Amino acid sequence: MSVSETDLQHLRRCVDLAREALDDGDEPFGSVLVSGTGEVLYADRNRVKDGDQTRHPEFDIARWAGENVPAADRAACTVYTSGEHCAMCSAAHAWVGLGRIVYAVSTEQLVGWLTAWGVAPGPVRPLAVNDVAPGVPVDGPAPELEAEVRALHARLHGVAP
Ligand SMILES: [Zn+2]
Numbered sequence: 001m002s003v004s005e006t007d008l009q010h011l012r013r014c015v016d017l018a019r020e021a022l023d024d025g026d027e028p029f030g031s032v033l034v035s036g037t038g039e040v041l042y043a044d045r046n047r048v049k050d051g052d053q054t055r056h057p058e059f060d061i062a063r064w065a066g067e068n069v070p071a072a073d074r075a076a077c078t079v080y081t082s083g084e085h086c087a088m089c090s091a092a093h094a095w096v097g098l099g100r101i102v103y104a105v106s107t108e109q110l111v112g113w114l115t116a117w118g119v120a121p122g123p124v125r126p127l128a129v130n131d132v133a134p135g136v137p138v139d140g141p142a143p144e145l146e147a148e149v150r151a152l153h154a155r156l157h158g159v160a161p
Contacts, residue, residue: 003102003142010034010080011104011142017045017057018082018152025049028152029083031057033065036076036099041069057081058089066096075099082149083110084140087127094133101129103140105149113150117159 003011010032017030030045042064047055058081065074074097079085084103085093093101111126129138147161154161 003139006038007080007102007139008142008144010040010078011082011102011145013040013043014080014082015104015145015148015152017043018149021045021047022152022156028149028156029057029081031061031079031081033061033098034078034080035069036073041065041077054088056086056089058085059092062089062092062096062098065098071097078102082145082152083107084138085129085132087124087132090127090129090132090136093129094136098136100137100139102142103138104142104145106141109141109146109150110153113153114157117154117157119157 013032014030018028021030022028026049027046032040033042035041042061044057044060046057058079061079077098078100079093079098080102082104084107085101107126107128129136151161
């Protein structure tokens with residue numbers, strides 16, 4: 001499956017949430033959980049500014065799904081996200097049994113930008129979702145949103161996009 005027009009609509013919401021996070025002093029990542037029938041169940045954005053660096057939206061979505069979505073319904077859900085899940089979030093996603101992931105930009109793209117900007121690498125190896133969770137269907141990136149997401153990350157790091 002590739003990125004459809006409906007997928008793009010959800011991804012645009014993720015980018016809006018990422019911008020909201022950045023405007024509020026957090027890192028620019030946003031994610032949306034959509035049910036198998038296309039209903040938006042939950043949406044959140046990065047909330048690391050108060051010192052808990054695990055407050056990624058994809059991790060919150062996995063935990064929310066674990067508490068609120070029946071186990072039998074989780075594989076039909078799709079998680080949309082502005083930036084591909086990190087290893088922690090990929091693992092949480094797989095452990096609770098959620099389904100497809102669609103991202104606007106990949107970890108590989110993000111790491112490429114950060115390297116070019118001279119940003120020091122983070123403490124977790126930058127793996128693709130399927131390096132951590134091989135059974136999860138993954139689609140992305142969405143070239144339509146690349147420049148917008150890149151600009152948000154450039155703003156975070158104080159560099160020109
Ligand atoms: Zn993460």
